[in-house]
Amino acid sequence: MKENLRRAAGSLLVVGLGGAELTNLERAWLKLVRPGGIILFRRNIEEARQTRALLGEASCLCSAHSFRCVDVEGGAVDRLRDALAPMPSAQAVARAALRRGWDGRFPTLSQTTRKDGAPSSSWEVRSPTLSAAAATTQKDGAPSLPRSQDRDLGHPNGLASEQGELIGRGVKAFGFNTTLAPVLDLALPASAAVMGTRAAAATAAGVVEYARPFLAGLGKYGVVGCGKHFPGLGGGALDSHLETPAIRRSCGDLWREDLAPYRELRGELPMVMVSHAAYPDTPGKDRPASVSHYWITSMLRKRIGYRGIVFSDDLEMGGILKFMPIEEAAVAAIQAGMDLLEICHSPELILRAYEALVAEGERSEAFGRLLAARAARMARQRGKLFAGGVASALSARQFEALRARILRFSKTVEKSQPTAEAQPA
Secondary structure, eight states: OHHHHHHHHHTTEEEEOSSSSOOHHHHHHHHHHOOSEEEEOGGGOSSHHHHHHHHHHHHTTSSTTOEEEEOEEETTEETTTTTTOOOOOHHHHHHHHHHHHHTTSSOOGGGOBOTTSOBOOGGGSOOTTHHHHTTEEOTTSOEEOOTTTTTOTTSTHHHHHHHHHHHHHHHHHTTOSEEOOOBOOOOOGGGHHHHTTOSOOSSHHHHHHHHHHHHHHHHHTTOBOEEEEETOOTTOOSOTTTSOOBOOOOHHHIIIIITHHHHHTTTTOSEEEEOSOBBTTSTTBTSOGGGOHIIIIIIIIIISOOOSEEEEOOTTSHHHHTTSOHHHHHHHHHHHTOSBEEEOSOHHHHHHHHHHHHHHHHHOHHHHHHHHHHHHHHHHHHHHHHTTOOOOOOOHHHHHHHHHHHHHHHHHHHHTOOOGGGSOO
16 A cells, blocks of 8 residues: 555656766655656756656656656757757747748837737737637647638747647657647746747737647647746746745736637647746735645636646745745645646755655555545646557657758748847837
């Protein structure tokens, strides 16, 4: 019984490693914990062959069909930039795409305003293709754009789709099966200093116009995407790596704006990452969303109707550890409805979280049943997502061709950036 409890607890963790090769200490605790997945960072990635070997050895010590995660959003968050080629940011791609496809077809900044009176620019306007794009799917069930729009660089979705495909090919070349992208936060002034160019657009419509074809591009290569950071960091001025942002946005504003991408894309997002921000002007109060039953279960699961995998932001972040110790955070997140807990670096914190889950499962029969049910569901999900195994390595010629294509794509995006006067105020 206790062994089953330990296996269940471990399978709900996605963990980081220290370097480019496994140490004997890492082999020991991986064998003990048997996590549900691995996440790698630039510190772990030197080149494709080495990364595939590291993932292969680590995955053998994980639960079956484990997650092999990496953050490749483009721009500032791109763990493959040195080992493959730099990918442009989501915001740069969204701006370039709209300039190429829609210049002259929307009102200018001075001609249009949002309903709340704030100025709106052309890249913020909802495109008429938003609903049409949702109407078609590929044979494998992945979302697809209508044939007349797909891969058309004259249409705003074309560059986002191509970016998704290139990131999908890149992460698979290194042995990954999951990228923690796209960012679904709104590019609002409050968070500009923290988010930079990670957010594609200032409105939900603009975010969805970017994210939908991006996810379809990933899906074309069998790579799992993850929308983040639910319920939205667009209104936050603090970095959740360091502090718990208190985002003063009302339920109405969050529902209409920040949560709209999750509502629109709920059937197309394999995973959703929950942030450590708090929303004091909502029923969630001062509790970080990552440990909030209101945000995970009441809002994401029940009201929005999301049925995919719910994934925590890194539990090593100050945004959660300054609110509660990791033992409490791990248990509270599972109780709130979280499926997977991400702990990105410290073996001590990984083991503390793991032992806390086991101890709570031993103390509380109800929590033990919850762990077992959550673990069984994640095992089924992993089996469905990753039954095909790991893709074959690219040849040297194929790898260089991929690198060249990414560099060409980056130049296209750079040349297609709007002029200063055309960009959002």
